[in-house]
Amino acid sequence: MTQTALPGLVTPPKLPKGTLRIVPLGGLGEIGRNMAVFEIDGKLLVVDCGVLFPEETQPGVDLILPDFSYIEDRLQDIVGVVLTHGHEDHIGAVPYLLRLKADIPLIGSQLTLALVEAKLQEHRIKPYTLTVTEGQVEQFGPFECEFVAVNHSIPDALAVFIRTEGGNVLHTGDFKMDQLPLDGRITDLRHFARLGEEGVDLFMADSTNADVPGFTTAEKEIGPTLDRLFGQAKKRIIVASFSSHVHRVQQVLDAAAKHGRKVAFVGRSMVRNMAIAAKLGYLDVPEGILVDIKNIDNMPDDRVVLMSTGSQGEPMAALSRMANGDHRVVVGKGDTVILASSLIPGNENAVFRIINGLLKLGADVIHKGTAKVHVSGHAAAGELLYCYNILEPLNAMPVHGETRHLIANGNIALESGVPAEGIILSDNGTVIDLKDHKANVVGQVEVGFVYVDGSSVGEITDADLKDRRVLGDEGFISVITVISRTTGKIVSGPEIHARGVAEDDSVFDEIIPKINAALEDAVLNHTDHTNHQLQQVVRRIIGTWVNRKLRRRPMIIPVVLEA
Numbered sequence: 189m190t191q192t193a194l195p196g197l198v199t200p201p202k203l204p205k206g207t208l209r210i211v212p213l214g215g216l217g218e219i220g221r222n223m224a225v226f227e228i229d230g231k232l233l234v235v236d237c238g239v240l241f242p243e244e245t246q247p248g249v250d251l252i253l254p255d256f257s258y259i260e261d262r263l264q265d266i267v268g269v270v271l272t273h274g275h276e277d278h279i280g281a282v283p284y285l286l287r288l289k290a291d292i293p294l295i296g297s298q299l300t301l302a303l304v305e306a307k308l309q310e311h312r313i314k315p316y317t318l319t320v321t322e323g324q325v326e327q328f329g330p331f332e333c334e335f336v337a338v339n340h341s342i343p344d345a346l347a348v349f350i351r352t353e354g355g356n357v358l359h360t361g362d363f364k365m366d367q368l369p370l371d372g373r374i375t376d377l378r379h380f381a382r383l384g385e386e387g388v389d390l391f392m393a394d395s396t397n398a399d400v401p402g403f404t405t406a407e408k409e410i411g412p413t414l415d416r417l418f419g420q421a422k423k424r425i426i427v428a429s430f431s432s433h434v435h436r437v438q439q440v441l442d443a444a445a446k447h448g449r450k451v452a453f454v455g456r457s458m459v460r461n462m463a464i465a466a467k468l469g470y471l472d473v474p475e476g477i478l479v480d481i482k483n484i485d486n487m488p489d490d491r492v493v494l495m496s497t498g499s500q501g502e503p504m505a506a507l508s509r510m511a512n513g514d515h516r517v518v519v520g521k522g523d524t525v526i527l528a529s530s531l532i533p534g535n536e537n538a539v540f541r542i543i544n545g546l547l548k549l550g551a552d553v554i555h556k557g558t559a560k561v562h563v564s565g566h567a568a569a570g571e572l573l574y575c576y577n578i579l580e581p582l583n584a585m586p587v588h589g590e591t592r593h594l595i596a597n598g599n600i601a602l603e604s605g606v607p608a609e610g611i612i613l614s615d616n617g618t619v620i621d622l623k624d625h626k627a628n629v630v631g632q633v634e635v636g637f638v639y640v641d642g643s644s645v646g647e648i649t650d651a652d653l654k655d656r657r658v659l660g661d662e663g664f665i666s667v668i669t670v671i672s673r674t675t676g677k678i679v680s681g682p683e684i685h686a687r688g689v690a691e692d693d694s695v696f697d698e699i700i701p702k703i704n705a706a707l708e709d710a711v712l713n714h715t716d717h718t719n720h721q722l723q724q725v726v727r728r729i730i731g732t733w734v735n736r737k738l739r740r741r742p743m744i745i746p747v748v749l750e751a
Contacts, residue, residue, distance in 0.1 A: 190598060190608050191629045193615040200619040200631025205229060207623040208354030210390070213635055214238070214254035215588050216616050219396065220277040222588055223254040224359070228352045231329040232259060234269040235348060235359050239280030253281045253638040256288065258617075263289040267329035268318075271296035272361025273345035274303040274432055283311040291316055295326070295333070297344035302464045303432065322346065322376060336383070337376040338363035341407070341565025342432050343470045344373075355389030355622040358579065362394050362588060364404045364564065365571040370435045371470070377578060384579040390620075390627050391581035391601075395589030396566035398597035403570045405563040407435050410528070413560045414443040423489040423522040425449070426551075428496045428507045429529050431457035434465045436528050437495055438472065444493045445474040452481040454517065455497030455506040462495075481516070489523075498542070508538075511545030521550030528561045569600055576604035583610035583627035585620065665734065667726050667746045671707060678704050682726070686742070699733045707748070722748040 203209050208228045215222030220240030226233040240252040259266065269292055271279050282304055286292060293316045294304060301317050308315055320326060322337035332351040339345065340362050350357045358380075365375045397404060418425060425444075429436045444451045453459045465471035484492050494517060498507030507525075509515035519525070525546050527539070546553050556562045567575070576584070584606045586597035598611045612620055612627055617635035620627055664687045670680035682703045684696040703726055710725050726746035735741060 190602070190611045190613055191627075192613045193618040194629060194632040196632065197634055198631045200621075200633065203227060203621070204623070206353045207621050208352045208357070210357070210392075210585070210620045210622065211258060211633065212587065212614060212616055212618065213256070213258060214240070214616055215277075216594065216614060216618075217591050218616075219588075219590060221252060221254045221281065222278050223281070224392070224587070225259055226331065226350060226352075226357070228354050229330045230265060231331070232262060232266045233328060233331045233333075233350065234259075234266060234285075236272055236278040236361065237269055237281045237285050238275070238277040240277065251280065251639075253284050255616075255635045255638050256285060258633055258635065260288065263292065266292050267331065268293040268295050270333060270348050271300050271304060272348065272359070273297070273340055273342050274300040275342055275362065275430070276432070278361065279304050279307070282315075283308055283313060286313050286315060287311070290314075293318060293328075295320055295328070297321065297335075297346055299342070299344040299434075299465065299468060299470055300346075302468060303461060306460055306464060320346070323379070334383075336379045337373055339366045339369050339373060339375045340364060341430075341435065343371055343434050343465070349383050349388075355625060355627075356383075356387055357390045357392060357622070358383060358388050358581070359392040359587075360394050360575075362396070362566060364397075364567045365574065366404065366406050368406050368408055370407055370438060377574070380575065380578050384581075387625075388579045388581040389625050390583045390585055390622055391576070391579055391606075392585050392587045393572060393575065393597060394566055395586040395593040395597035397564055397568045398572055398586065398589065398593050398600060400564075400568040401570065402568050404566065404568045405560070407439075407563055410436070410560060410563060411439050411442070414439055414526075415446065417524065417526060417554060417559065417561075418443045418447045418449070418493075421490070421524040423520070423524070424492045424494065425524045425526065426454075426494045426496055426507070426510070426517070426519070427526045427528055428498050431455060431461050431497045433529070434462070434470050437462060437465075440493065440495055440528075441472075441474060441477060445477055449491050449493045450479045450484075450487065451477055451493045451495055452479050452484050454481055454494050458495060458497045458506075484517075508542055511542045511549070513549075519546060519549045519551050523549075523551045525551045525553045526561050527553070527555040530556060530562055530564060569596070572597060572600050573604055576601055576606065581606060582625050583612065583622070585612040585614060585627065664743050664745070665730065667703070667730060667744070668749075669703070669707060669726065669747070670749045671722070672750075678707065684730070696730075699730060702733070703729050 211225045213223040218240055222236045222238045224235045290313050295318045298319050301319055320335050322335055325334045330352055334349040336347040338347045345361055347360045363375055427440050441451055453462055462471060466473050496506045498505030510517050510519050543553050554561055584601035586594040594613055598613050601611050602608060617633045618629055619631035621630045666685050667682050669682040671678060682700055706725050706729050707722060710722055723746040727744050731744055
């Protein structure tokens with residue numbers, strides 16, 4: 189039988205000497221905030237430290253972090269943080285971890301660390317880093333790590349093979365098996381095979397596309413589509429993509445050069461990341477093709493390409509602001525907008541709002557549903573099956589995906605011959621111990637959501653978000669009343685003010701006498717009344733009336749003063 193996460197919190201036993209413990213703190217049951225902690229003989233190794241982007245049900249939240257509380261009092265035991273690649277859902281939370289202890293070593297490839305260092309510079313943190321390449325082997329305390337080249341939608345991605353006394357673990361990070369990648373760097377299956385011969389006790393594989401049959405389309409197949417669209421476009425072209433998708437930007441630059449167009453990067457992260465990629469040689473920029481966005485107004489529309497952020501509908505990103513008419517780039521009739529990215533689950537409504545806004549402005553909008561302008565960066569079911577057959581792992585723990593993806597990955601493992609009892613479908617916080625080639629679920633620790641809201645981290649609670657949703661969906665009503673301390677009579681009010689409620693404030697006139705009567709009755713019959721009790725009287729009266737009369741459940745703030 190497949191092992192699953194334990195229901196409720198179950199305190200794990202003390203870790204025996206020589207046993208490897210794995211605790212995922214994020215990335216399971218969700219697309220984002222990937223982070224896993226490995227422990228043996230009192231030392232910790234962290235793999236990835238990413239963020240999750242908020243959904244519409246989390247208003248005002250900028251980012252969601254992994255819950256560091258499991259390791260917060262053991263930061264001195266962390267021997268390093270291995271970063272598999274440079275996407276935000278794998279590196280975005282590093283600044284918040286290093287705020288707790290700035291000298292935790294970061295290990296990753298050249299591009300990955302360059303992107304992290306630029307991010308940390310904004311937080312005024314100078315990290316300790318170790319640059320590694322495929323084939324390199326490094327010792328971090330009781331962990332020996334060997335790095336393997338994997339192909340993904342960003343250059344320089346690495347899988348990590350972790351050797352310990354408790355067993356060997358292969359963690360893929362995000363990967364796919366594009367056989368004709370733009371940079372010629374394929375997922376190194378020969379290296380995988382060598383590790384398989386040595387013995388993989390636990391395989392932690394990317395699950396994001398596990399429910400997609402077959403093989404992921406090659407990145408280079410987007411090139412002809414971009415070539416065709418650029419040839420057809422009569423006015424400006426705006427391409428939106430992730431700000432770290434170097435391969436996608438490369439194809440846009442190549443298409444622009446072929447069709448005699450100049451390219452301007454739009455969005456702070458796009459400008460920063462592409463400058464880093466070009467400087468390090470990961471992006472080949474044709475001579476003279478880049479222009480500053482300030483100069484595009486002086487150029488013919490049919491000679492301009494804008495490479496923009498905002499493909500996921502982020503409210504403050506460049507494309508969202510263009511769609512809302514709140515950006516220096518004014519989208520007009522005949523412009524072509526290409527959304528060259530996938531839809532991250534939870535972002536669908538935000539993206540469709542942008543598409544509708546751009547269409548209203550007269551733009552032609554091209555997206556994955558209408559043309560081949562995006563391919564995934566994640567291995568589909570056929571690729572995962574290849575990996576299982578090459579590695580022949582004794583145990584499998586699907587990672588990086590929603591529940592449906594994890595289950596699909598587990599089924600692939602089962603089909604390939606991994607015994608059912610060796611397949612672990614876990615949640616964030618599940619505790620897995622590996623010893624003598626066996627992986628077992630031994631506990632469940634509490635792992636919550638840590639919200640970043642402006643400059644505050646972890647101060648926003650689920651209750652706060654519920655209040656925000658109520659305010660946004662149902663509105664707000666304040667009721668201010670002044671009562672005579674000596675007579676118990678109403679001196680002033682009740683004054684009722686509503687916000688976000690469609691009706692005029694005069695609609696509340698009929699309920700005012702009932703509030704007056706209830707308050708006076710409470711004062712006369714309860715000589716030991718408190719202000720809080722009187723406020724609850726007001727809340728109950730007006731809440732019941734609003735629910736029955738207006739079919740609304742607004743936030744109600746009653747204020748009762750004694751004079």
